[in-house]
Amino acid sequence: MEIRVNAFAPDFAGAEICPSQNFGERRDNAYIDAIILHYTGMASGEAAQAWLCNPDSQVSSHYIVHEDGRVVQMVREADRAWHAGKSFWAGVTDINSCSVGIEIVNRGHDLGYDAFPDSQVESVISLTRDIVTRHNISGERVLAHSDVAPGRKIDPGEKFPWGRLASAGVGHWVPPEPAGEDHGLCEGDSGEVVKSLQMLLFRYGYGVDTDGTFGEKTRIVVEAFQRHFRPERVDGIADRSTLETLSRLLTALPDAA
Numbered sequence: 311m312e313i314r315v316n317a318f319a320p321d322f323a324g325a326e327i328c329p330s331q332n333f334g335e336r337r338d339n340a341y342i343d344a345i346i347l348h349y350t351g352m353a354s355g356e357a358a359q360a361w362l363c364n365p366d367s368q369v370s371s372h373y374i375v376h377e378d379g380r381v382v383q384m385v386r387e388a389d390r391a392w393h394a395g396k397s398f399w400a401g402v403t404d405i406n407s408c409s410v411g412i413e414i415v416n417r418g419h420d421l422g423y424d425a426f427p428d429s430q431v432e433s434v435i436s437l438t439r440d441i442v443t444r445h446n447i448s449g450e451r452v453l454a455h456s457d458v459a460p461g462r463k464i465d466p467g468e469k470f471p472w473g474r475l476a477s478a479g480v481g482h483w484v485p486p487e488p489a490g491e492d493h494g495l496c497e498g499d500s501g502e503v504v505k506s507l508q509m510l511l512f513r514y515g516y517g518v519d520t521d522g523t524f525g526e527k528t529r530i531v532v533e534a535f536q537r538h539f540r541p542e543r544v545d546g547i548a549d550r551s552t553l554e555t556l557s558r559l560l561t562a563l564p565d566a567a
């Protein structure tokens with residue numbers, strides 16, 4: 311049986327419409343206060359869009375941005391799309407209810423992981439800027455899927471140009487401190503220094519235990535942090551550059567004063 315989904319007017323003026331029925335209501339009167347960026351991780355943009363609109367997939371996102379810059383909306387922003395899955399940020403676990411999800415066409419780490427083309431990045435900037443303005447979303451809540459689901463997800467990955475978005479006024483970002491040769495904190499370490507690293511990551515929003523033990527979970531969160539904010543080296547080791555970049559970010563938060 312063919313299932314027909316009603317078309318709707320785009321929330322973003324430049325978007326084409328391809329309705330997906332994979333959505334529900336935002337829960338507990340949650341309102342939109344975050345954007346989650348993904349990559350599609352499939353062989354083609356067409357295949358990814360078809361999958362996000364296929365009722366069997368049980369996944370969706372509000373938008374997909376193709377490599378040529380075309381923006382297609384699949385779920386109304388008012389509705390809850392199914393893109394984040396099990397997730398956590400700044401105390402909230404139902405990220406789908408409070409976010410707009412954007413899938414960016416890219417084959418991903420398993421299929422070659424190309425650079426994001428300029429036309430596509432420009433469209434992501436226009437789209438996110440529009441959403442941020444309409445919903446009054448603060449910069450530090452424009453996030454990667456890997457930020458809210460570390461260990462489970464690594465998209466959109468270390469090649470995503472967060473610095474370019476920041477230059478265009480989208481997101482929260484500081485130029486990373488270049489990686490050095492210091493030993494840093496790593497898996498197996500413990501004590502007050504580890505605890506203070508965990509506290510800083512947690513304060514920024516990451517889901518990490520603050521138990522003073524640098525185990526696998528902490529390494530995975532350090533990797534997620536690096537993928538977004540210190541992409542030069544994603545190794546899960548909290549070296550001086552990682553710590554310095556993290557503390558600069560915290561200092562640059564709007565309410566840090």
Ligand SMILES: [Zn+2]
Nearest residue numbers: 348349455465
């Ligand atoms: Zn994702």
